[in-house]
Amino acid sequence: xxxxxxxxxxxxxxxxxxxxxxxxxxxxxxxxxxxxxxxxxxxxxxxxxxxxxxxxxxxxxxxxxxxxxxxxxxxxxxxxxxxxxxxxxxxxxxxxxxxxxxxxxxxxxxxxxxxxxxxxxxxxxxxxxxxxxxxxxxxxxxxxxxxxxxxxxxxxxxxxxxxxxxxxxxxxxxxxxxxxxxxxxxxxxxxxxxxxxxxxxxxxxxxxxxxxxxxxxxxxxxxxxxxxxxxxxxxxxxxxxxxxxxxxxxxxxxxxxxxxxxxxxxxxxxxxxxxxxxxxxxxxxxxxxxxxxxxxxxxxxxxxxxxxxxxxxxxxxxxxxxxxxxxxxxxxxxxxxxxxxxxxxxxxxxxxxxxxxxxxxxxxxxxxxxxxxxxxxxxxxxxxxxxxxxxxxxxxxxxxxxxxxxxxxxxxxxxxxxxxxxxxxxxxxxxxxxxxxxxxxxxxxxxxxxxxxxxxxxxxxxxxxxxxxxxxxxxxxxxxxxxxxxxxx
Numbered sequence: 001x002x003x004x005x006x007x008x009x010x011x012x013x014x015x016x017x018x019x020x021x022x023x024x025x026x027x028x029x030x031x032x033x034x035x036x037x038x039x040x041x042x043x044x045x046x047x048x049x050x051x052x053x054x055x056x057x058x059x060x061x062x063x064x065x066x067x068x069x070x071x072x073x074x075x076x077x078x079x080x081x082x083x084x085x086x087x088x089x090x091x092x093x094x095x096x097x098x099x100x101x102x103x104x105x106x107x108x109x110x111x112x113x114x115x116x117x118x119x120x121x122x123x124x125x126x127x128x129x130x131x132x133x134x135x136x137x138x139x140x141x142x143x144x145x146x147x148x149x150x151x152x153x154x155x156x157x158x159x160x161x162x163x164x165x166x167x168x169x170x171x172x173x174x175x176x177x178x179x180x181x182x183x184x185x186x187x188x189x190x191x192x193x194x195x196x197x198x199x200x201x202x203x204x205x206x207x208x209x210x211x212x213x214x215x216x217x218x219x220x221x222x223x224x225x226x227x228x229x230x231x232x233x234x235x236x237x238x239x240x241x242x243x244x245x246x247x248x249x250x251x252x253x254x255x256x257x258x259x260x261x262x263x264x265x266x267x268x269x270x271x272x273x274x275x276x277x278x279x280x281x282x283x284x285x286x287x288x289x290x291x292x293x294x295x296x297x298x299x300x301x302x303x304x305x306x307x308x309x310x311x312x313x314x315x316x317x318x319x320x321x322x323x324x325x326x327x328x329x330x331x332x333x334x335x336x337x338x339x340x341x342x343x344x345x346x347x348x349x350x351x352x353x354x355x356x357x358x359x360x361x362x363x364x365x366x367x368x369x370x371x372x373x374x375x376x377x378x379x380x381x382x383x384x385x386x387x388x389x390x391x392x393x394x395x396x397x398x399x400x401x402x403x404x405x406x407x408x409x410x411x412x413x414x415x416x417x418x419x420x421x422x423x424x425x426x427x428x429x430x431x432x433x434x435x436x437x438x439x440x441x442x443x444x445x446x447x448x449x450x451x452x453x454x455x456x457x458x459x460x461x462x463x464x465x466x467x468x469x470x471x472x473x474x475x476x477x478x479x480x481x482x483x484x485x486x487x488x489x
Contacts, residue, residue, distance in 0.1 A: 027371075027378040030061035030072060040065035042213075046362045047472055048390040051075065055391050061377050067213040070383040072368075075391040077398065077422055079375065084387060084430030087372050091385055092117075092431040095367040097212040102227070103234050107280065108288040109435055110296050110364065116280035120289070123281075124435050127263040131178065134258045139337050141177045142442055145170050146450050152186060153455065158486035160460040167304045168195050171443065175297055179290050180244045181257025194240060198294050201233040206474035212365075234291060241290035245283070260293070261286065293436075299359045300440045302477045306357040307350070307448050309478050311457050313465055314405060321346050321452045331488075335449045337442060344417040346449050348410035351420040354444070355393040356405055359475050362386050363428045390476075392425040451485070458484040 033054060035041040041064040044050060051073065054062050060079035064071040074083045083091055093113035094100050104111025109124050132138045149170045153163075169186055172195050177183040184191035204226045211218055211225060218227040248261045252269075255262045264286045271278055311318050328342040329335055340347060366385035371378055379385075394402045399409060412418045427434040434440065451457070459465055466481030 027380060028376070029070075029380065030063045030375075030377045031058040032063040032065070033058065035065055039067060041071075042066050045472065046386065046388075048358050048361050048394060048476065051361070051388040051390060052394060055388065059375075060391075061375055061379070064386070069213060070380060071386050072379050072383050073386045073388055075388045077392045077395065077425060080387055080389070080392065080425065080429055082374055083372075083379070083385065084366075084428070084432075087374070088430040090369050090372050091366050093367050093369050095212075095365060095382075095384055097365070098215045098218070099208065099212055099364075102211075102218075103230065104292065105284070105288055107285050108292040110292045111288070112280065118431075120280050120285070121431070121435065123264070123267060124260075124289075127260055128178075128436065128439070130263065131258050136258060138178075138439055138442060139446075141174055141183070142439075142446050143334065143336065144183065145174050145177075146446050148173075148186060149447065150450065150454060153485050154487060156485065158484055160482040160484050162480055162482050163308055163485070164301075164305055164480060165195075168199060168301050170447075171297065171301050171304070172198060172294060174439075174443065175293055177259075179241065179260045179293055181248075181255075181259030181262065190240060194237065194294070197233050197237050197240075198298070201230055201237070202295070202298055202474065204230045204233075206472070237291050237294065238287050241287050245286060245290075260290070264289065296434070297436055297440070299434075299475060300443055302359045302475050303354060303357065303440070303444055304447055305478050306359065307353050307444065308451070308457065308483055309466060309468065309481060310353050310356075310405060311349075311452070312459055312481075312483055313468060315457075317349060317405075317407060318452055318457055321349060321449070325449060325453050329453070331453065335446060335453060337445070339449075340445065343449060344411060344415060345407065346452070347417055347445065348407040348420070350441075350444050350448055351410050351423045352405060352407040354426050355399065355423045356402075357470070357476065357478075358390045358393060358426070359477070360426055360428070361390045361472075361476050362388055363432070366432065387428065389425050389428060392422055398422055454488055456484075456486040456488060458486060460484060 033041055033044065036043065044054075044064055044066075054073060055075040060074065060076040062073040062075070064073060074080055094106075094111065096106060100106055100111045106112060107116065107120075109117070109120055112120060128138070149166065152166050152169075169191065173183045173186070173191055176191065176194065208225050208227070208230070211227070218225060223229060245261055245265075248255075248265060252262065252265050264281070268278065268281050268286075270276075271281060324343055324345045325331075325335070329339055335343075366387065368379055368381050368383050368385065370381050373379070393399065396402050410417055410420045424437070427437040427440070460482055463482075467479050470476050470478055
């Protein structure tokens with residue numbers, strides 16, 4: 001008797017074969033990268049070196065086929081801007097695939113599309129602005145966390161340790177402050193639980209990519225793709241958010257803080273009074289949005305980890321940063337965002353790590369809602385968009401010798417910062433660029449400069465420097481390493 005999995009696999013192969021070889025498309029699609037029989041370009045991974053090779057071979061637009069699904073790879077700053085910005089209305093939707101439906105429920109800032117998503121996106125933008133205009137603004141929340149970050153480092157007494165866990169705890173505490181209206185002590189059980197849940201869920205994420213093409217694989221016995229495990233993790237995060245939502249509802253008339261939950265509940269209240277639709281603003285949408293804010297802010301964690309690694313490799317850069325800080329700020333005054341203009345070299349280091357680390361090689365997949373024409377090619381409706389952001393920050397025509405760590409590339413002869421604007425492609429482009437990019441830049445600047453101001457950054461004695469190669473785990477992340485952070489007198 002033929003087993004059910006064999007029937008499923010045979011059916012999938014047959015469908016892929018029909019879609020790839022019996023369907024003819026007479027439109028002028030971008031150059032096609034040859035693929036394997038039946039499965040197409042399933043071996044093409046969102047890896048910077050691979051995408052750069054494809055761009056060099058075919059140009060800024062490339063057509064891939066994976067199990068019959070057409071994917072358009074978009075490279076280069078100008079072409080990315082044309083596709084994601086000029087045609088933003090036609091390229092801002094997400095395909096209703098496993099990744100967006102299973103855990104984001106096709107709603108929220110990350111999972112939704114269309115009018116509902118635009119309304120939620122506007123709400124998120126307006127809420128961040130409102131929080132930032134209050135007395136407990138974004139900077140005050142970050143600075144409070146920076147202070148505790150230093151206290152935790154002091155406990156290590158200069159001994160080697162992996163700073164990754166501390167970075168995660170600090171970052172997710174800032175996000176908790178935005179969602180819940182308060183931050184936690186670092187040893188708080190809820191915060192510890194959140195860090196564990198988000199960390200494990202993110203670790204599973206890259207191994208589930210095949211389910212976007214063959215979703216039926218989630219039913220394979222034994223849970224090899226950890227669908228049920230990740231479902232459990234996400235549901236546990238939902239429970240934490242829901243608990244806070246319930247508490248906020250009890251104090252809605254006398255809010256205790258300025259945060260996302262109160263803002264969302266007030267938006268619900270306003271819509272009910274005005275007899276407006278609650279679509280996209282139901283109770284479940286709020287819980288999903290809380291989860292999304294943790295999930296989508298993860299690149300900031302990896303960026304901070306990369307920063308310390310690059311400083312470990314470049315002690316001369318640390319010396320120059322510290323000199324700039326000492327001459328313009330001093331050693332005792334806490335650094336704030338008002339000090340940015342006084343620290344152009346420190347900011348240049350920040351932009352250079354952001355450029356070279358390419359943490360976000362490609363953003364979450366978009367799809368074309370209609371045929372559009374770019375560079376004389378037809379980019380067809382329902383094809384998926386793979387926006388190769390890495391091809392901007394590693395482009396030798398924009399950044400000469402892109403493989404080299406050279407913060408001075410962003411400093412002109414007058415000692416002023418310049419030429420860094422295109423590095424922002426790391427936050428994506430168009431209507432779906434990173435909603436919290438300003439918060440991310442604030443975290444990077446304040447954590448990085450405060451660390452250099454207060455600590456020597458050293459490798460463990462007698463050990464080789466850790467690798468700068470990195471690895472792919474959904475994002476391009478640094479290989480775990482240890483560092484000695486020694487308090488300066």
